[in-house]
Amino acid sequence: MMLSVKNISKNFGGIKAVDGCSFEVKENTITSLIGPNGAGKTTLFNVISGLTAPDSGTIKLLNKKINNLPPYKIAQAGISRTFQLTKVFKNMSIKDNLLIANNTGEDKMKKLLESVYLQKPLNTTASELSYGQQRLLELARALLKPHSLLMLDEPTAGVNPRIRQELKSILKRLRKDGKTILLIEHDMDFVMDISDFVVVLNEGKVLKIGKPKDIAKDKRVLEAYLGK
Numbered sequence: 242m243m244l245s246v247k248n249i250s251k252n253f254g255g256i257k258a259v260d261g262c263s264f265e266v267k268e269n270t271i272t273s274l275i276g277p278n279g280a281g282k283t284t285l286f287n288v289i290s291g292l293t294a295p296d297s298g299t300i301k302l303l304n305k306k307i308n309n310l311p312p313y314k315i316a317q318a319g320i321s322r323t324f325q326l327t328k329v330f331k332n333m334s335i336k337d338n339l340l341i342a343n344n345t346g347e348d349k350m351k352k353l354l355e356s357v358y359l360q361k362p363l364n365t366t367a368s369e370l371s372y373g374q375q376r377l378l379e380l381a382r383a384l385l386k387p388h389s390l391l392m393l394d395e396p397t398a399g400v401n402p403r404i405r406q407e408l409k410s411i412l413k414r415l416r417k418d419g420k421t422i423l424l425i426e427h428d429m430d431f432v433m434d435i436s437d438f439v440v441v442l443n444e445g446k447v448l449k450i451g452k453p454k455d456i457a458k459d460k461r462v463l464e465a466y467l468g469k
């Protein structure tokens with residue numbers, strides 16, 4: 242198993258942001274974490290990547306416990322992630338943004354940019370890129386960092402339809418290349434199209450785990466989204 246999350250809970254004051262969550266991510270799959278706003282998705286991502294300490298529970302990456310490690314150790318153990326609000330360094334060039342992830346040559350960088358449909362010169366300042374292109378740059382940076390599991394927090398948020406389509410084919414190609422992806426996403430068409438498994442979170446709890454077609458027709462899932 243690539244990732245196993247067991248009984249994770251996290252409170253903020255009186256708020257049970259994550260409440261006894263368990264799920265697994267199989268190798269070489271795209272697994273999507275979905276759920277209404279405030280369901281606890283980002284908190285769970287932060288717990289997995291070590292930015293937030295859980296109150297209880299265990300997380301294993303490739304059968305090794307990681308939930309007691311600091312973020313940089315978890316990154317070294319093999320998790321690479323992007324953020325809901327993009328975190329590229331806007332006053333730095335594309336090249337310098339990529340160098341932060343990994344000291345690599347320009348040829349490799351150019352190939353990587355091509356593979357994420359970001360055809361811009363390496364010396365382009367990140368602030369000159371559109372928001373969607375900045376997200377692609379962040380994705381490229383996450384890909385460049387050596388990893389076993391790629392975690393993406395709402396990669397399509399605020400991104401135009403063309404880049405959204407490109408993201409779909411990028412993620413499908415990564416899976417074909419053997420990658421494992423855990424994704425937070427609110428665009429249901431996107432989720433249904435690319436996911437092998439879907440984990441539905443509601444009020445900090447796992448409501449349902451299944452294949453996209455099982456999720457789409459689940460009454461409780463529809464209720465959680467549409468209200469009662």
Ligand SMILES: Nc1ncnc2c1ncn2[C@@H]1O[C@H](COP(=O)(O)OP(=O)(O)O)[C@@H](O)[C@H]1O
Binds near residue numbers: 256276284
């Ligand atoms: N650092 C924090 N301090 C206090 N409350 C937080 C914090 N982070 C998240 N929360 C709360 O936890 C709940 C889950 O938030 P979040 O994980 O961001 O949900 P999602 O990503 O599913 O929209 C929300 O009620 C949110 O307000």
Ligand SMILES: [Mg+2]
Binds near residue numbers: 325
């Ligand atoms: Mg979120």
